[in-house]
Amino acid sequence: MSIEALVQICKWIAAVGGAAFLLVRMGYWLSDRRHITAAVKLKSQRNQSVFTPSYTDAEIAAAFRTYVQPDCGQADPSHETDNRHVADIREPVFSSLDRFVDHALRRRHFLVLADSGMGKTTLCLNYFRHAGKRKTGPVALVSLSRPGADAKIGAIANKRDTLLIVDALDEDPAAQNGVEARLSELLSLAADYVAVIITCRSQFFRDASAIPKDTGVSVIGPRMAGAGSTYTLWHLYLMPFTTAQISTYISKQFPLWNPKSLPRRHAAERLVARVPELSGRPMLLELVPDLIREGAVAQEVFDLYEYMVQKWVAREERWIDGALLIAVSKRIAVEIHARASSGRGDRLSRNEVDEIAKSISGHQADWDHLSTRSLLNRDNDGLLKFAHRSIMEYFFVLAAIDADDRCFGLAWTDVMRDLFVSWGYTASGVASLKRAKEILTSDLSATKLVPLSDPPTEPNVIVEGEILLAAARRSKTDGVRRLVHSSWRADSVRIEEAEMGIGIVDLACDLEWLVPSLSHDIVLLPLAQQLRIAPGPGQFRSPSFDELVSLCEALTSSGRIDLLVPNRLYLLGDILGPDRHLVVEAYEEGPKFGMLRAIGDGRRVAGTDYKLAVYEVSRFLDPTQLQQLRVASLFVRRTPKRVTGAAWPTLL
Structure with a gap:
């Protein structure tokens, strides 16, 4: 093939590629015009x-x-x-x-x-x-x-x-x-x-x-029979987005006509995998394109809201100082939540917002300058509200972190609790352990913040596989209500000792525990006798294995792993079926009760110093062994009243 022919082919390929690029670009432009036209039509x-x-x-x-x-x-x-x-x-x-x-x-x-x-x-x-x-x-x-x-x-x-x-x-x-x-x-x-x-x-x-x-x-009118x-x-x-739906959204944000789209798509997918909450909240998913284009780092939901606010402050800084805007927004959030909680709406007048601004900076701001993408919106009556309820909730949590006492006299929403727990995992949260401790040890009875995390499952009929997974489950952080950061756990646990036992309150999981005193062997009873201890409604009962795992976490964080005696059997409330009871042994060097049927191998509880072995105890056990077996009880119940700080209950 001659050089002239090769040059012609290259020109032809370039022309076709250029035409294809223009057609794709024109398609996106026409699509934009169609959506804008539809928006105008919608409003009319x-x-x-x-x-x-x-x-x-x-x-x-x-x-x-x-x-x-x-x-x-x-x-x-x-x-x-x-x-x-x-x-x-x-x-x-x-x-x-x-x-x-x-x-x-x-x-x-x-x-x-x-x-x-x-x-x-x-x-x-x-x-x-x-x-x-x-x-x-x-x-x-x-x-x-x-x-x-x-x-x-x-x-x-x-x-x-x-x-x-x-x-x-x-x-x-x-x-x-x-x-x-x-x-x-x-x-x-x-x-x-x-x-x-x-x-x-x-x-x-x-x-x-x-x-x-x-x-x-x-x-009105005739009805069908029944x-x-x-x-x-x-x-x-x-439902939260599936992986395919997230990919569709990301592909719309990074179209193929842009040569940078492919690596950005991969980066966006990695971010979604790292912050699972993005799949359940499209409002946050909308932040992903800007995050990727700017190379910003977000590990937490709290980080995403912080990024959203930073972008907003940058857009508004031409007319108002960013620190003042955030300070005013926090005050507005607390006031709006207080009003909404009492049924008085979710808006403030401009005069009210001006008074808030003046109380902070000494002068008012001109709220007519709010941009079209503002997180604060004006309605037709000139009243101001947040563009989305969760933005108000984010600013409310910021106000609580900054010690606005009004926040602790109001009931918090689930989103506020999630944002608060997420803050504990951020760099600023880890650096603010003193403030977190002040909050966790204060009176939270009005906030309804407890439990801070997903409560563990209560006793039930279970399968062996659930036992094997439970020891590792609670280390995961992609649940609906994640576990509090490990550095917070000690401050969410209160331990009180008495003559016959130890009382423990775990705010993170909303549980009260009664642990037998280490010095009283009288708590070791035959299995049949322990099983006859039937609690009434709302009373202390034997824990599930999942609840026992949460106790191991609480005791490890509090430095009291000694409260579970090594190589002692404790009765669980879980069963494998009729007359198929479960007991658990905490051990250091190795399990002691090898004559019992073990449920899997001994398991280390993730993030703790405990190793646990679970055994089945049933009517099939040798009668002599069953008669000689001595079992201790741990007692637990859901906290009947939301209390913290000075209001800890007397358990014993």
């Missing part, structure tokens, strides 16, 4: 109620552009220890909602539940757009975080043909003092709509049993 819909007014056309378009439709399921993912792997039965949320709307004659009321930052509002915007394209009838969207929501629900015309989407029940001021009563009021107000979808933070209800099942709205006289309130939970 006749039946569209005003949603958060700080949302600009560009921000709504961004919600459309980067939206990845989540899955949904019937099980609450917040109860799983690893929220990335939940709900074997799940489907795209639009499919579930479409089916609900199409069968609205039988199922008219739907409650969509999800954790903070999982995209409930973004779902409402995108499903509003989706439902409008289906042309099954008018669609209305009302945000309960805005004043006058009831009037908007009542004013929308043609209710019997309209699908009503109601966002943010948990941000409704009227729901703060009684969510069940407020929900009943809303369902009654929306009784004439063809179908109603309501979103809410799942933790807003005390537990699953507190979520109403009955709407109280009467069924059907009730009122409509049922159906529940649906948004």
Whole structure:
């Protein structure tokens, strides 16, 4: 082949490559224009109620552009220890909602539940757009975080043909003092709509049993045999993103036309693997592209919020000092949470914010300069609120760390607790052990912070494999409510000694323990006699192996590993089946009870100085051995009252 021909081929390849690049770039540009047009159209819909007014056309378009439709399921993912792997039965949320709307004659009321930052509002915007394209009838969207929501629900015309989407029940001021009563009021107000979808933070209800099942709205017309006289309130939970959904989101953020995209995609995937909470909170996942582009480091959820705030402060520094903005935001967060807790809304007037600024710096700021991407938003009435509830919660935790005493007279949310525990793992948290100790040893009874971590499982019928895994399980940190940092554990444990035993309170796991005194061998009783000690409701009982692991952690952190006597058998509350009881031995040099059937090999409890061996004791044991066997008891119970500091209970 001649040189001239080779040059022509190279020119042809370059021309084709350039044309392909331009076509891909043009495709992304057209997609952007389509989303912006859709945003403008969304805001001009006749039946569209005003949603958060700080949302600009560009921000709504961004919600459309980067939206990845989540899955949904019937099980609450917040109860799983690893929220990335939940709900074997799940489907795209639009499919579930479409089916609900199409069968609205039988199922008219739907409650969509999800954790903070999982995209409930973004779902409402995108499903509003989706439902409008289906042309099954008018669609209305009302945000309960805005004043006058009831009037908007009542004013929308043609209710019997309209699908009503109601966002943010948990941000409704009227729901703060009684969510069940407020929900009943809303369902009654929306009784004439063809179908109603309501979103809410799942933790807003005390537990699953507190979520109403009955709407109280009467069924008009003929009913199927066995059907009730009122409509049922159906529940649906948004699921954390799967690995494939996260990859889809990341690919949208790093398009192929950019030659830097491939390494950035790999870096983003590594970050998500390192901070598992990103899969459950799309709001935080949105930070990943900027983190990757800037090469910033984030190991914790607390780090992500800190990064978000730093970016915001940098955007606003042209008109307000960053330190002042953060200080004002912390004060605002505490005031808003106090108001919301008493049902007085989640907004402050500009005069109130000015007074806060003046009390800190001596002069007020001009809040008209807030940028469109501000974490503080203005509504149509000029009132200020945070762009997302979890941002308020982050600033509230900052205020608590900075010793704002008002924070400890209010009930904290689950997100506040998660952020507080996450702070303990950050560099600033590790460097602030003195402040952490002050908080942990103070009176936390009003905060509802206890338990700080996921409580261990209570006694149950278990399989042998669970025993083998439990000793290592609690060292993991990817659960829904992670364990407190090891440096905090000693300050979350209180030990009191008495004549016949030792009382232990473990705030991290919300457990009270009664450990037999080391000097009294009278506590060693035949197994049959120990089994006859039947506690009453709420009384001390034998621990599960999982609870015993938490005790090993607590005693190690407190320097009291001597409280579990080596080579002594302790009765567990777990069983393998009828008459198949379990006992456990803590040992140093080696197990002593080799004549018993061991459940696996001896296990070292992760992060502690303990080695544990578990044995089965059943009717199949030699009668002579069973008669000679002496077993001690450890007693535990859930803390009946949330207490700390000077309010430690008398256990003995």
